Every structure is written in structure tokens, then in C-alpha cells.
Amino acid sequence: EVQLVESGGGLVQPGGSLRLSCAVSGFTFSSYWMNWVRQAPGKGLEWVANIKKDGSDIHYVDSVKGRFTISRDNAKNSVYLQMNSLRVEDTGVYYCTRLQNDGYDDYWGQGTLVTVSS
Amino acid sequence: DIQMTQSPSTLSASVGDRVTITCRASQSISNWLVWYQQKPGKAPKPLIYKASNLESGVPSRFSGSGSGTEFTLTISSLQPDDFATYYCRQYNYYPYTFGQGTKLEIK
Numbered sequence: 001e002v003q004l005v006e007s008g009g010g011l012v013q014p015g016g017s018l019r020l021s022c023a024v025s026g027f028t029f030s031s032y033w034m035n036w037v038r039q040a041p042g043k044g045l046e047w048v049a050n051i052k053k054d055g056s057d058i059h060y061v062d063s064v065k066g067r068f069t070i071s072r073d074n075a076k077n078s079v080y081l082q083m084n085s086l087r088v089e090d091t092g093v094y095y096c097t098r099l100q101n102d103g104y105d106d107y108w109g110q111g112t113l114v115t116v117s118s
Numbered sequence: 119d120i121q122m123t124q125s126p127s128t129l130s131a132s133v134g135d136r137v138t139i140t141c142r143a144s145q146s147i148s149n150w151l152v153w154y155q156q157k158p159g160k161a162p163k164p165l166i167y168k169a170s171n172l173e174s175g176v177p178s179r180f181s182g183s184g185s186g187t188e189f190t191l192t193i194s195s196l197q198p199d200d201f202a203t204y205y206c207r208q209y210n211y212y213p214y215t216f217g218q219g220t221k222l223e224i225k
Contacts, residue, residue: 044216044217044218044219045156045162045205045207045216045219046216047207047213047214047216050214059212059213060213061213062119062213095161095162100167102167102168103150104152104164104167104168104207104209105152105162105164106164106167106173108162108163109161110161111161
């Protein structure tokens with residue numbers, strides 16, 4: 001059974017940092033691109049970043065470039081999102097997702113809540 | 119960035135109705151479009167990928183069509199479990215972008 005489990009969310013002050021983790025099981029992790037998608041409270045979905053199977057290709061939405069870093073450890077079956085210089089507008093549920101070879105997210109984690117507030 | 123515009127934003131319908139949701143892209147995305155269903159407090163679930171392909175396990179009452187800039191999601195006969203919010207997303211260009219969502223409500 002495919003599982004994605006996020007962790008690391010919490011309450012942080014503006015300007016602070018958090019590191020999100022996503023541990024996966026049930027599939028060959030190193031064969032898939034991985035995504036992070038977020039959703040502000042009561043709002044729609046926003047794609048944040050993704051990373052190629054071997055970590056050699058990475059993409060970000062403009063609003064997080066220079067502040068967030070996506071990475072992965074194929075030996076630990078995990079993908080990470082290091083978030084620095086956090087802003088109030090970064091508040092939301094962050095989902096880790098698996099990208100099918102066709103390019104869409106076929107499996108999603110349950111999400112982890114990040115709250116940026118003073 | 120590619121802008122994705124869904125219509126309507128809210129749709130009221132009854133069990134058994136046929137409903138259609140439209141998603142328009144600000145420029146051609148070929149057929150690189152996915153439709154998701156999201157229920158409150160839950161992660162989205164893919165329904166249709168590459169504009170018209172039914173995701174495994176999704177009921178056949180869901181269908182998708184379109185290419186280029188205009189796409190539709192159709193539910194042929196609404197069931198109680200279908201009342202949710204639906205999103206489209208393009209994955210032809212970075213950044214991947216979502217529509218704003220369509221909330222399907224019970225009439």
C-alpha cells in the first residue's frame with residue numbers, strides 16, 4: 001500500500017524556519033518525482049516545488065524561490081522541504097505528493113499544518 | 119504563468135443531475151490537465167489525468183474532455199458522495215497552476 005506521511009509542521013513566527021519531512025512506503029521511491037503542494041486555510045491549492053527522481057532537477061513557484069529548498073534522500077525514502085524566512089502568507093496545509101510518470105499527483109499525504117504568526 | 123480559470127465557482131445540483139465544470143487555460147497546454155476532487159479536511163484525489171483519462175478506481179460517471187485551452191469535467195449522474203470541491207491543474211509548464219476551484223453543493 002502506497003503511503004506518504006508528512007511531519008514537521010507547527011507554529012512559527014514570521015522570519016522563522018521549519019523543515020517538513022515526508023516519509024514514503026509501498027513503492028520504489030527513487031523511481032518517482034515528488035511534489036509539495038500547499039493550501040491556505042479556506043483557500044485553493046498551490047503547487048510549491050518538485051524534485052526529480054535523483055534530485056538533479058528542481059523547480060519552485062516564484063513566491064518561495066530563495067526561501068524554500070526541496071531535497072530528497074532516496075536511501076531513507078524521504079523528501080523534505082526546508083522553509084526559511086517564513087511569512088504569514090506561507091500559512092497552510094502542506095501536502096507531499098507522488099508524481100506519476102504522466103506528470104500528475106496520484107498519491108497524496110494527509111498534510112501537515114504550518115502556521116506563521118506572531 | 120499559465121492562468122487557469124474554472125467556472126462556475128459554485129454549482130448547486132441534485133442527485134441524479136448531469137453537471138459540467140469548465141476549466142480554461144490562458145494559453146495552450148495541449149492535454150496536460152488533471153482534475154481533482156477534494157472533500158473538507160481531506161487531501162485531493164485525482165479523477166481524470168491527461169484531460170480525458172479516468173484514474174484507476176474512479177467511477178465511470180466521471181469523464182473529462184478538451185485540449186488546448188478549454189477543458190470540461192462531466193459527472194453524468196450525481197451521487198451523494200460527489201458533493202465536494204473540484205480543481206483543475208495544468209502540468210505543461212512551470213509553475214504548475216491550479217484553477218480556483220468549483221464547489222458542488224446540494225440543491
